[in-house]
Amino acid sequence: xxxxxGHGPLTSGDYISHHLQNLQACKDSSGEWVxxxxxxASNICSGNPMAINVDSMFWSVFLGLVFVFLFHSVxxxxxxxxxTKFQALVEIIVxxxxxxxxxTFHGKSRLIAPLSLxxxxxxxxxxxxxxxxxxxxxxxxxxxxxxxxxVVPSTDVNVTFGMSVAVLFLIIFYTIKNKGVIGFVKELTxxxxxxxxxxxxxxxxxxxxxxxFLLESVALIAKPISLSLxxxxxxxxxxxxxxxxxxxxxxxxLLGGGGGLLHVGWAIFHVLIITLQAFIFMMLTIVYLSLxxxxx
Amino acid sequence: xxINMTLIGQSIAMIVFVWFCMKFIWPPLLAALEERQQQxxxxxxxxxxxxxxxxxxxxxxxxxxxxxxxxxxxxxxSANVRANEIVADGxxxxxxxxxxxxxxxxxxxxxxxxxxxxxxxxxxxxxxxMSAEKILNREIDNKAHDDILGKLAQEL
Numbered sequence: 001x002x003x004x005x006g007h008g009p010l011t012s013g014d015y016i017s018h019h020l021q022n023l024q025a026c027k028d029s030s031g032e033w034v035x036x037x038x039x040x041a042s043n044i045c046s047g048n049p050m051a052i053n054v055d056s057m058f059w060s061v062f063l064g065l066v067f068v069f070l071f072h073s074v075x076x077x078x079x080x081x082x083x084t085k086f087q088a089l090v091e092i093i094v095x096x097x098x099x100x101x102x103x104t105f106h107g108k109s110r111l112i113a114p115l116s117l118x119x120x121x122x123x124x125x126x127x128x129x130x131x132x133x134x135x136x137x138x139x140x141x142x143x144x145x146x147x148x149x150x151v152v153p154s155t156d157v158n159v160t161f162g163m164s165v166a167v168l169f170l171i172i173f174y175t176i177k178n179k180g181v182i183g184f185v186k187e188l189t190x191x192x193x194x195x196x197x198x199x200x201x202x203x204x205x206x207x208x209x210x211x212x213f214l215l216e217s218v219a220l221i222a223k224p225i226s227l228s229l230x231x232x233x234x235x236x237x238x239x240x241x242x243x244x245x246x247x248x249x250x251x252x253x254l255l256g257g258g259g260g261l262l263h264v265g266w267a268i269f270h271v272l273i274i275t276l277q278a279f280i281f282m283m284l285t286i287v288y289l290s291l292x293x294x295x296x
Numbered sequence: 297x298x299i300n301m302t303l304i305g306q307s308i309a310m311i312v313f314v315w316f317c318m319k320f321i322w323p324p325l326l327a328a329l330e331e332r333q334q335q336x337x338x339x340x341x342x343x344x345x346x347x348x349x350x351x352x353x354x355x356x357x358x359x360x361x362x363x364x365x366x367x368x369x370x371x372x373x374s375a376n377v378r379a380n381e382i383v384a385d386g387x388x389x390x391x392x393x394x395x396x397x398x399x400x401x402x403x404x405x406x407x408x409x410x411x412x413x414x415x416x417x418x419x420x421x422x423x424x425x426m427s428a429e430k431i432l433n434r435e436i437d438n439k440a441h442d443d444i445l446g447k448l449a450q451e452l
Contacts, residue, residue: 024300046298053302060306064313068321075324080331094325113326114318122313153306158299162306 012247019134019243022156023148026051037146053156060153063125067118093121100283105290107178112289115170119163120282126154127235127274131267134242154277155239160232164224167285171223174292188216223288227281234277238270421449 024045025035035054036043045051074090083091097117105112129152141149153159175184189195189212195205245266248259425445 026300045300049298049300051300051302052305053300056302057305057309061309064309068313068316071317071321071325075321078324078328080328080335083332091325091329094322095329098326098329111314111318114322115314117322118310118314118317122310156302158302159306161299162303163310165303166307166310 015247016240016243018148019138020150020240021046021148022053022150023055023146024048024051025054036148053150053158055148055150056153056156056159059129059151060122060126060159063129063153064122067121067125071117071121093117097282101286104283104286105293107290107293109174109289109293111170112286116282116286119285120278123154123163123231123281124274124278126152126159127277129153130155130235130239130242130270130274133263134239134246152235152239154231154235157228157232157236160228160235161224163281164228167227167288168220168224170285171220171288171292174289178293188220189213191216227284227288231277231281234273238266238273241266242270417452421452424452425449 021036021043023036024043025033026045026048027050028034028044034044036045070086071090074087078087094117097120098113101113101116132151137151138149141147150156172184175187179187189209191212192215193208193212195208195212196202197205242263245259245263248255248262250256251259428445
């Protein structure tokens with residue numbers, strides 16, 4: 001574990017922080033694109049808000065393409081006759097997502113179901129990268145000169161936030177579509193305390209509206225934050241535990257053997273977590289969007 | 297761990313994938329699923345209908361077999377009756393024939409007996425006359441007693 005990369009992390013702390021560093025690209029002060037790649041790479045891009053985590057983007061787009069390719073190949077030659085085994089699997093997933101959507105979302109929308117399917121499968125695939133032993137892909141990458149490589153996109157808070165922000169825009173879009181701009185504004189300002197509309201109490205209305213607005217804005221913003229942080233937190237913690245277990249492998253036969261057992265146990269448990277987190281992300285998206293399109 | 301442009305990139309990637317899924321993946325898959333659902337439903341109804349028909353057919357077959365059995369029994373019965381009739385007729389005919397033959401034989405026998413008696417009577421009278429002649433030839437005139445003997449022969 002301790003020998004990959006150019007300058008080679010030496011301690012457990014180095015090993016862990018090395019594993020948690022993204023491969024990043026950004027423009028430096030002279031306007032040129034730079035990356036923390038190659039030997040003796042320094043993390044020039046960390047803290048730069050215009051930087052791009054190349055590894056996260058690569059793996060998430062790659063896995064998205066895997067999803068699109070696999071499902072499209074089935075969808076293209078699908079038939080109502082006897083399905084192949086893989087087609088049956090895809091159909092089970094599609095049916096599962098479809099029934100989840102139908103149970104929760106009662107409006108009519110051509111977007112919700114495909115959105116849910118994409119989220120479920122994509123997030124599952126991104127989480128699934130966590131089950132690949134933590135050193136395999138980074139070691140292979142460092143062998144070709146890429147020092148840093150984080151392979152689980154859902155342990156990158158940017159990735160989970162990116163998705164939940166898209167969901168937030170969909171929530172706003174659906175609220176406006178179903179209730180109009182005025183309905184959206186009303187929802188933000190007239191709940192949960194209805195401001196008085198007549199009499200001397202009218203003076204208090206602006207304060208109540210301001211109060212409501214504050215409360216409802218927080219509630220609205222909390223949705224994508226909780227959505228993304230839940231996924232990120234679970235996956236990051238899981239990944240970190242895998243890394244910690246991996247540090248045991250170099251600490252002698254006894255600890256290494258124990259680490260092996262722990263790794264197997266945690267991986268088996270993690271199978272549940274990655275599926276569950278993908279499902280929760282999908283389910284909450286459906287719930288938020290159904291709340292947005294139903295009047296209460 | 298810091299927020300950067302990856303967030304925007306991920307959002308764009310997500311929009312593209314969702315769009316692709318909505319356009320090219322979801323509709324054909326769901327259409328196929330619904331079609332198969334339809335087919336399975338139709339198959340199940342057909343199977344139910346088939347079962348119903350089978351039950352009906354079994355009942356019908358039972359009915360037909362019962363009818364056939366009934367018919368067979370009645371045919372057998374009438375055949376038995378007919379056979380008995382034929383046997384009875386045969387017996388009757390036989391008895392009649394026997395009676396006829398018997399009476400014919402009896403009549404013939406009687407005829408024969410009568411004929412024999414007649415013959416015998418003739419012969420006896422002839423013998424009697426002969427013997428009487430022989431006796432009387434010596435003592436009595438033939439002519440004197442002829443009428444008595446004729447009367448006698450007639451009475452016999």
